[in-house]
Amino acid sequence: EDAPDWLGGELKKPLSETRIGITVLYPGSNAYQAKYAETAEAYSAELGIQATVMDPQGDPSTQFDQIQDMASQNPDALVVWPTSQNALIPAIREASRNDIPVITSNSPIGEAGRRYIAGHTGPDDCAQAEQSAEMLGDALGGAGNIVVVEGTPGYTVSILRKNCFLDKMADAYPDIEILASQTAEWNREKAQTLMETYLTQFGDEIDGVYAFDDGMGLGVVSALQGAGKEPGDIKVVTCNQFGEGWDKMKEGWMTGTNKQSPIDDAILAIQTAIKVANGIEVPALQGIETPKVTPENVDEFERPTW
Amino acid sequence: MTDVILEVRDITKTFPGVKALDAVSFDIRPGEVHALVGENGAGKSTLMKTLAGLHQPDGGEILYMGKPITVAGPLEARQEGILLIHQELSLSPELSVAENIYLGAWPTNRFGVLKKRELRQNSAKALKALGCGFGPDVRVGTLSVAMQQMVEIARAEAFRANVVIFDEPTASLTDNEKDQLFQTIRNLKSKGVGIVYISHKMDEIFDITDRITVLRDGQVQGTVDTAGTDLNQITRMMIGRTLDNYFVKAKAEFGEEVLRVEGLSNKGLFRDVSFSVRQGEVLGLYGLVGAGRSEVVETIFGVRKADGGKLWWNGAEIPLPTPRQSIDMGMALVPESRKEQGLVLMMGGRENTSLPHLQLFSSGSIMDKKKELETYRKYQEALAIKTTGPDQAVSQLSGGNQQKFVLAKWLCANPKLIILDEPTRGIDVGSKSAIHELIAELAEKGLAVIVISSEMPEVLGVSHRVLTMSEGAVVAAFEGDGLTEENLIDAVSHQPASVAAE
Amino acid sequence: MQDALKGLLRRHGLIVAFMVFLAGVALNTDAFLSAGNILDVLRQVSITGMMAVGVTFVVLTGRLDLSVGSMLTLLTVIVVDQHNQSGPLMAMIITLAAGCALGAINGVLVGYIGLNSLIVTLAMLSFLQGLVLFYSGGSNVNITNAQDTWFAVFGRASLFGIPVPVVMFLAAAAVAAFVLKFTTFGRQIYGVGGNETASVFSGIDSRRAVFWTYVISGLTTGLAAIIMGSRVMGAQNTIGQGYELTVLAGIILGGTSLLGGSGSIGRTVLGIAMLGFIQNGLLLLGFPYYVQWLVTWAVIIIAVWIDLGAKRGRIFA
């Protein structure tokens, strides 16, 4: 069988005999993850490999079980989108001790687990959060009051998108004050409720909003619309643009976000997994692009299908 | 050894709204069977529960072997040697016989580990002493009611009790089982155990007891030697009058047949029951508890499914109805258990009264509260029910007043047939005779009435005709001059060949 | 005077405590008792409130419905998806019908077959979560023409200055209160919850009554899904997760007994509103989000205990 171009090496066994296990954060919870899971399945089918895609529903302990169950079937490689930075290290350690190469995708695993993985692929959540801080800081001209709408606390993504944003803000925009920061649990309706409360609480003091993802950003925009605000009155910055967010940006409601493609993300992960399955060296870290998206350049991007 | 094991002096116990015991004094001698009689609610069970540590008295003292004691709890009472065998079975069906005998007082080592062998052996010994036909390892839930009763009695043996209190022990026993129980009681008695025997069955009282104490409204009416008294004296002490002028019988003017049942059967409960009842007639159903009378009427009414049988209503054969259909036809069932089957306790009298006939108090499904209230008032006055208002939760009312609301709820739709299952259970003397008068009045108005009662005088007093049931079958029917105590007792105990039920 | 106060506390202790809480927050933040904020809170609780109205029927019969959260998710996904496919009107009809049908399944299992309601609705919770993922294929759904659909009315518009979802919630509560208080069906519900055996002896078909309470619960969940879909103009596969607990907490807080037979829609509205104001008040005071959970814990225990203690005339059991 011919090795695909991207492989960069020889196939040890035919693709049709290659077995990969994939466990994705929580495809039920947002469009990005759903698209990722969908792509993973479609791309695996296209390549003709045997892939198992699992959904731990955001529960690290369930994901732990899934890694164990998949490892017991001796797959050629495992792809893990970790629900938790550290909780899966023992499971990954166990797999790697059984000579099953593991790559992590999308979210990195904690320091202590790095030596058990063959590589990491995916966007850099921290960089995205910093980008968001920059976009928001610049849009406000370096001064003003903002509120933050957080994801469900405790998860890797939430932690990175919070800490990196706050650090960047503190460093680069000391005159921007954070009035409040609360969770909306990745839930669009709860984000709307939270923003309504912020508006009551701070009224016109709010100049900008940072939401951890576009889904919650949309909830924020709904609240702004409900409060009779005009597009651009309050700058809304998020991470990771969705299709609807793209529309809202064109309407002027969104001030900044970044493009992150679940398709690229999933494909890169699977390609990397096939590489390690065939014993081909991969870089420790392979990123996917997450360019800033702002009203100025939004037309250069296609409307996301997720 | 004193000549008194246990003495109660001036014990008083008040529940919210009820003075259950009013300066009660009472004593138990070794080797005697002391009867405690009185109407429902007289305070018998309360007095005994006080002795057994389940209630703490408000005043007075208890002397045990001549020394004042406080019975802190049921466990203490049992360890002292005072054992109460409850009116309602007090067993855990999922546990074994042995574990039930020693319920809560299992033999254990210091760490609370059961000494299973000791438990089994001691229980087996106790069971053997009673001549029980089952072993200590059987799960109590699989035993018959009588066998379960024996498990409770085995506690007396197991705990070497000095005082054993039987609270209506024969309520669910057959004659054979009763004989066996009496043998047990005589055994205990010969060992010098003091026995308190509570029962509503006078024949038993005169059969087995040595002394009788009568309670009425929480007060002792007196203690007499069984040998020196008779039924009339005891009854008078209990209710303040003799029974002759106590019951009112409706005029015997009968109309059309309202209900006829043929061959009604319900597997395991009763079989082949046939009878009929006419307008203006009061039909009594007499039998010992467990004879299956309640099940028969519940099946006719439709809350139970029948296995077979035919039903005629006003002369036309109809399929066995659902409760809704029964009510709509004009049948009413005043059930046996007022708290479980009769009333929604947290509702007021008004809502309880209208519950079976919501369609009569509504137009287009919307309640007509005015009409509801009017009806409530009518019956509240007619039956002289004491309440603070139409919405006072019936749970707060006395038993008699509760029972009157059960009656009100069925009378307000003018039924053609009313079935009363133990209508006077737990009801005070005044109300009781009021209900008897009401029964007569209803019959004279042309209703067909079926009365179930375990009280023989009541059945004899109110009925024109009495069917006796035993073990799920109608065994005899009596009317006119045949309505005598001897006949009824004979019928339920000896089961003579079936007399024609018409 | 003192007696009057005692009586007031005993009968309306919950309301009094709530007023004290409101006053406390209001003293610390101006915004709290503004009309705008009050309407905001009411709008926010209108979804859980709507569901709670239906679930109250179930609880009054002495049963539980833990499936409403998952059902809300499914129905929101359905209403949004159908909106794109069949238009707003059909979408709403389909959603309400689906809600009733799902309720009917619960109703048959609990009412007619007589299975334990806790376990049945727990099983349903899991089953419906699966069904959502199956229906949506895992992805989010959005209303494509969000700008120009009249469907937006339910989540976003106002009627005489009062948000439409609040109007819907209060209207549903009023209808439900009327049904419970003034109709024969309502009387049957209280009868079955208060004493099922006695109700059966009174000719009430308790199985049928229980069945219909679940249908009602499904219906109000359908209405809640319409508000949700319209408010969010989209749906996530997790959007109703955990709502069953909020709904139940509100009902319990109101003082409706889980054993059935006592409670009312008014109490449920009060309980749900209290949860909303507590959450809002704590946020306005700047407490972290999860502190409201601690407060909810305390409030539930204290409120229910007081209620129970007042009923039995004694604090301790």
Next chain:
Amino acid sequence: MTDATTTSSQSTSPFGSVIQWLLRNHIWVFLALTIVVFSLASPYFLTVKNMSNILTQGAFIGILAIGMTMVMIDGEIDLSVGAILALACALSIGLQPVIGSWPAVFVGLLSGAALGFVNGTLVALSGMHSFIVTLGALIGIRGLVFVYTGENALMVEDFAYTEIAEVYLGPLSLTAMLFIALALFFQWILSSTRHGRETYAVGDNIEAAHDAGINVKRHKIINFTLCGTLAAVCGILLSMRLGTAEPNAGKVWELWTIIAVVLGGTRLQGGYGSMWMTIGGVFTLAVLRNGLRLLNTPNYVELMVMGAVLILALVLDKALNHRGDH
């Protein structure tokens, strides 16, 4: 054996008593059936490695289920076990830098016992239904977890901690061994100690138990405390497994636990059940989840199958045992 589960049969023929036994323990038939089905469906199912996984994975819900069984036989319910687990997990990791590993584990254990005690005391003193009390606790204790962790996942400093639970005896992990040992121990408690028999007596007929002098309140407090403690044990084992304390750990596990216990056949209204049944229920659930994963069934199928199986179990139970309840 003379415990409540096995003294049922009054029937005379050995065949009849086998049927009797099966009716009261149908979970084992169910478990055997699922094992057969999955063995035929997946070549990976009946491997030592996979069996070992099932035992370990089941053990977590299993340990919660032990406490839940005690509480449920009492006629009560504890919805707060998932939250208690999370707090114990967080404390046993979060306190390690301050007081060292084992003291931290001990504090975690204590926290579970204390919260269980609080639940039990509230139930006993207030007379509120335990559903309400523990629903409140489920919400509130999760709040405590977030307060303590400051919303972050706490990580152990020394990953050697995660090796503690990695002890294997053949295919049995330490966790699985602990579960089985605890289950057997509590089965012994139930069948052979005063407290165990009280548990049945209280759940079966609380009036009779009270009238027999059993201190029902104290008894219930003890069982809730046990349940809380076991939840903490589960949390600590989870902390060893994951090396991390997630503030969201154990979310909805109370539901899985209740499902496992009820699946086993323990009666929700109390008075009837055993650890044997719970072990059966726990492993049936674990086998189902594991088997469906091995068959690569989509997540939604797993959720739907779980719901359907549970209802099926209820219907079967109803049909077989004619136990009326609503």
